[in-house]
Amino acid sequence: MMKAYLKAISYYLPPQGLGNEKINEMFPEWSADKISSKTGIYNRYIADETTFSSDLGVYAAKKLFAEHQISPGEIDYILFCTQSPDYFLPTTACLVQERLGIPISAGALDFNLGCSGYIYGLSLAKGLISSGDASNVLLITAETYSKFIHPRDKSNRTIFGDAASATLISATEGLAEIGKTVVGTDGSGAENLIVKRGGMRFPKDTDEKVSVDEYGNSRNENYLLMNGSEIFNFTSEMVPGLVDNTISKNQLTKDEVDLFVFHQANKFMLNHLRKKISIPEEKFFYFLQHCGNTVSSTIPIALYHAIKENKFLGNVLLAGFGVGYSWGATVLTVTK
Template sequence: MSFSHLHGFKVAGVSTCVPPNRVDNLEAGKDFGAVEVRKVVSMAGVRHRHVVTPDVTAVDLCTDAARRLLNTLGWAPESVTGLIMVTQSPDYFLPSSSCVVHARLGLGDQCAAFDVGLGCSGYPYGLYLAATMLRGGGHQRILVLHGETPSLFIDPQDQATSLLFGDAGSATALEHTGDAQDEAWFSLFTDGSGADSLIIKGGAFRDPRPADPRDLRLRMDGASVFNFTIKRVPALINDTLAYAGLQVADIDSYIFHQSNRFIMKHLIKKCELPEDRVPFILEDMGNCGGPSVPLTLTRSLAQRGDQPMRLMLLGYGVGLSWGATIMTLHPDTPLLHHTYQAPGAPSPRSPL
């Protein structure tokens, strides 16, 4: 069954990280023509994006986010017994990115570390895996890292993707509590028949050296992705609410994967969601893939009130894959956001 109800754990903290290089789409897209670029920016909702330099990867962003989160929580590295790295932007085919991060964070050898190769839906999937590990016993603290650098695999000549995607890394700490009131609901789905809708055809073992160099870049069938989204996401929201025995008004904030403003506005209207409960960060962050979900958390809810908040977290896209999580965010849960700083680089407040 695609629905699960798990309890006895909580999200202890979330940390997100973006590269310092901020791109203005109106300037970056000038070769496409000023009028056309303004149309794309208006529809997609992306004015600025943060993109990495070629020497920075998703592993770097996630490691930085995780290190800051561990320091804030006061968690000793050896107390973490699980590390899940969700990414489709790995440093290497092998070893796994989780092993690279494991070493950088100085985690102990009693820590289970593995990668999950999911994109836009990866955050609810990662939370589900961590929750099942905590629920199964033997684990007290788990890190879920989710990072992507789509700017490195888009075609600069494709205005549909080059003006849309930004880069980000995240770290989410989950902790066993044993309290039945710390609960979450999960719904996870897949339709692999739509795999070609978002794909990089070349570069891996199926076609390591493609004849067409464009096959080393992301190809997106925008119409298919739009149709998939408006078909699957409303049902995802309604069915997850029904499974949890909740109504639309019972959710304090709907944290969407920041896919595209036009698509998100369509979903809000179709699902009759209160607009003030659906935060947008697209304008200054772009579509960062799956990490856009934790990024929306830290960017929109850091200055929240002193009461628990019930959230619905929504991921959907490449795969095709989609999923949702309903969970409670406690008022004392730290939500951190910062700009990536390369190891050894001077602090922004330090003299150059």
């Protein structure tokens, strides 16, 4: 069976920053220091009203091509992970193919996943390459969650930022071989992280009735609703087993994992998981302080910086978890 390799990663952040000082101006009861101490986030980037997921994805892919001397003509499959597509149809990946000048012989599809999306994308790309159906897969993650957040929802506004990443997965040897993947799904948690209105089942509510929760966050079913305590409980219960199963499936021991890169949800959750799983701090990578929780892009952004900091060595375990509920993990074995 043909092996699949991660060859290169780049990412793109919109130019407009939203720092904690600005959020403090919007919500005076939340100081900048309080926000950073609770979340580990100091800044996040927000797409403007004319910029959408396809735009972010195209910018990220163009950076990938430029930084790593990749020709669009080499790409024979596009996987585009987003929960904030430009349209219901056509597929955003089709728009991206045309804008990037990728050959019309390439396959292109969207898949709708959040914080586990990058892991699923690596698994799908590996499957395409292992089967011989593709040789060079462009995996793009792109989200504009800020467009889902109510202007007066201070909790979600402090956490989420917009971003896109682009990764080349190839049949030819690259940075790291993609190992075996463990995934899981529990749709019973769907209501705990949801944009309820705007699809076919529940059209957008033009009345926009707003309620205020016990923490002072404005809530409306047209916008992102997150039950933070339930998401925390799910993550705390599921991720330790996910890590153990992934290590076992890849025939490793925990000591043989050199770096752990988790979905960068928030600093509190990451610290809780690190301690619960007994991961040494020097083996656990953080990168969310400058861009926040960018959903499916957090892992590739963190990987990009781990590579830059020469921490991308040996066996690297990736784990994503969140909306769905959905979770997944894999191991990258560094070859260069």
